[in-house]
Amino acid sequence: MINKVVNNAQDALLGVENGMTFMLGGFGLCGIPENCISELVRLGVSNLTCISNNAGVDDFGLGLLLKKHQIKKMISSYVGENEEFERQMLSGEMDVELIPQGTLAERCRATGAGIPAFYTPAGYGTEVAEGKETREFNGKMYVLEHAFNPEFAFVKAWKGDTAGNLIFKGTARNFNPMMAMAGKITVAEVEELVEAGELDPNQIHTPGIFVQRIFQGKDYEKRIEQRTVTQKS
Amino acid sequence: MALSKQEIAQRIAQELQDKWYVNLGIGIPTLVANYIPKNIDVVFQSENGMLSMGPFPIEGEEDADLINAGKQTVTILKGGSLFDSALSFAMIRGQHVQLTVLGAMEVSQNGDIANWKIPGKMVKGMGGAMDLVASAENIIVAMMHTDKSGASKLLKRCSLPLTGVNCVKKVVTNLAYLEIKNNAFYLIERAPGVSVEEIKAATEGTLIVEGEIPEMKF
Numbered sequence: 001m002i003n004k005v006v007n008n009a010q011d012a013l014l015g016v017e018n019g020m021t022f023m024l025g026g027f028g029l030c031g032i033p034e035n036c037i038s039e040l041v042r043l044g045v046s047n048l049t050c051i052s053n054n055a056g057v058d059d060f061g062l063g064l065l066l067k068k069h070q071i072k073k074m075i076s077s078y079v080g081e082n083e084e085f086e087r088q089m090l091s092g093e094m095d096v097e098l099i100p101q102g103t104l105a106e107r108c109r110a111t112g113a114g115i116p117a118f119y120t121p122a123g124y125g126t127e128v129a130e131g132k133e134t135r136e137f138n139g140k141m142y143v144l145e146h147a148f149n150p151e152f153a154f155v156k157a158w159k160g161d162t163a164g165n166l167i168f169k170g171t172a173r174n175f176n177p178m179m180a181m182a183g184k185i186t187v188a189e190v191e192e193l194v195e196a197g198e199l200d201p202n203q204i205h206t207p208g209i210f211v212q213r214i215f216q217g218k219d220y221e222k223r224i225e226q227r228t229v230t231q232k233s
Numbered sequence: 234m235a236l237s238k239q240e241i242a243q244r245i246a247q248e249l250q251d252k253w254y255v256n257l258g259i260g261i262p263t264l265v266a267n268y269i270p271k272n273i274d275v276v277f278q279s280e281n282g283m284l285s286m287g288p289f290p291i292e293g294e295e296d297a298d299l300i301n302a303g304k305q306t307v308t309i310l311k312g313g314s315l316f317d318s319a320l321s322f323a324m325i326r327g328q329h330v331q332l333t334v335l336g337a338m339e340v341s342q343n344g345d346i347a348n349w350k351i352p353g354k355m356v357k358g359m360g361g362a363m364d365l366v367a368s369a370e371n372i373i374v375a376m377m378h379t380d381k382s383g384a385s386k387l388l389k390r391c392s393l394p395l396t397g398v399n400c401v402k403k404v405v406t407n408l409a410y411l412e413i414k415n416n417a418f419y420l421i422e423r424a425p426g427v428s429v430e431e432i433k434a435a436t437e438g439t440l441i442v443e444g445e446i447p448e449m450k451f
Contacts, residue, residue: 027281027282027300027302027304027318028300028304029297029304030281030297030298030300030304031298053318076358077358077359077360077361078357078358078359078360079357079358080357080358086355089355090355098356098358098359100359100360100361100362100363100364101280101318101322101359101360101361101364102280102318102321102322102325102326102361102363102364103363103364104318105317105318105319105321105322106319106322108319109319120326120364120367121326121367121368122326122363122364122367122368123363123367124367124397124398125345125395125397125398125399126363126394126395126396126397126398127394127395128359128363158298168317169298170296170298170299170309170315171279171281171282171283171298171299171300171301171315172297172298173282173315173316173317174281174282174317174318175317175318176317177317177319178317178318178319205317222297222298223297224295224297224300224306225300225304226300226303226304226305226306227295227305227306228289228295228305228306228307229289229290229291229292229293229294229295229306230288230289230290230291230292231291231292232291232292
């Protein structure tokens with residue numbers, strides 16, 4: 001067993017520097033690496049390129065990094081719900097690259113799977129395909145999309161073990177497994193860290209081979225972005 | 234009478250078929266889930282990683298780890314499953330999802346759709362819409378026939394940045410049910426009490442009217 005455990009977020013983010021490219025898991029505020037984001041804010045690293053499906057809200061998630069002007073470029077599929085984001089985008093302080101959600105997911109997967117590029121139909125004939133190679137297969141047009149090259153990937157899991165194996169819960173899985181595959185250094189923070197052998201190998205979502213550092217997260221807020229309920233009848 | 238948003242959803246629900254996997258977009262499409270015909274089984278896919286998406290949870294049972302693609306708290310039904318975003322879009326691109334219902338700002342008579350960006354306004358992003366429209370065999374657009382200023386949203390060519398090309402097959406608006414083929418909108422049904430002339434006047438693209446056009450039935 002290779003032990004991947006580090007003490008805390010501070011140790012997990014050793015080597016993080018200005019100007020780096022990061023992947024951050026999560027969909028909206030669901031399954032985001034809360035502890036890693038807090039530590040990035042504390043470190044104050046800047047000029048970052050962040051690949052994440054969304055950009056958080058004004059006072060939580062990646063919004064915390066935006067507020068401190070730490071992000072130079074966001075690569076996302078949807079970035080609503082954040083006024084400071086809108087301001088920095090419109091004023092040109094921050095670059096934004098919007099890409100289709102499935103393309104984003106597959107580019108993350110390709111990065112970790114050793115696939116430099118792939119064809120997808122998403123975005124053909126739209127501005128997303130401008131300047132990109134296109135090709136016809138079986139009578140349908142496709143766009144060539146490339147893998148990323150992130151220095152770090154930060155992911156959040158429900159349970160993890162000392163060998164770095166991860167299990168996600170509910171829809172908090174989202175982009176986390178592909179991003180875990182993609183990081184040169186992948187940092188996993190977990191709600192519950194257990195000894196190797198305690199998780200059933202049949203139930204592992206992300207094998208520990210993809211995880212370089214794992215730590216027990218703390219003080220999870222797990223905020224709900226849109227609380228929708230059915231009244232008891 | 235023009236249809237309400239609920240009635241648009243109700244008419245679209247009549248298009249659902251037994252054993253279909255269906256992806257519903259945000260807005261009117263979400264309402265389709267309230268009108269599933271009796272005696273058929275359909276499964277809703279949420280592109281953030283869930284099959285068999287159920288209704289909103291009972292108050293007090295919300296789970297931050299169980300949301301839909303609109304980031305709303307939801308439930309998962311019996312027989313459901315959870316998965317990552319790459320697998321989710323593999324289902325979509327691989328055409329394992331039989332129907333996509335989504336909203337639009339504009340649709341053109343060759344099946345192009347624009348629904349993600351208005352130049353000069355804050356762009357929030359396309360989310361999964363481009364993947365969905367590029368891959369689905371069956372796409373139904375749910376929208377108002379005209380915009381707030383009264384301008385037609387069924388056009389010869391879209392003026393806004395496109396989400397996808399040659400992909401929309403059916404449109405259900407507050408005025409009509411139309412099919413797109415041969416570079417034209419074919420009028421199939423009218424909303425109850427809405428005349429063919431009213432629909433013609435509200436449609437900028439080529440509108441084909443063949444024979445008597447029946448009213449929608451609910």
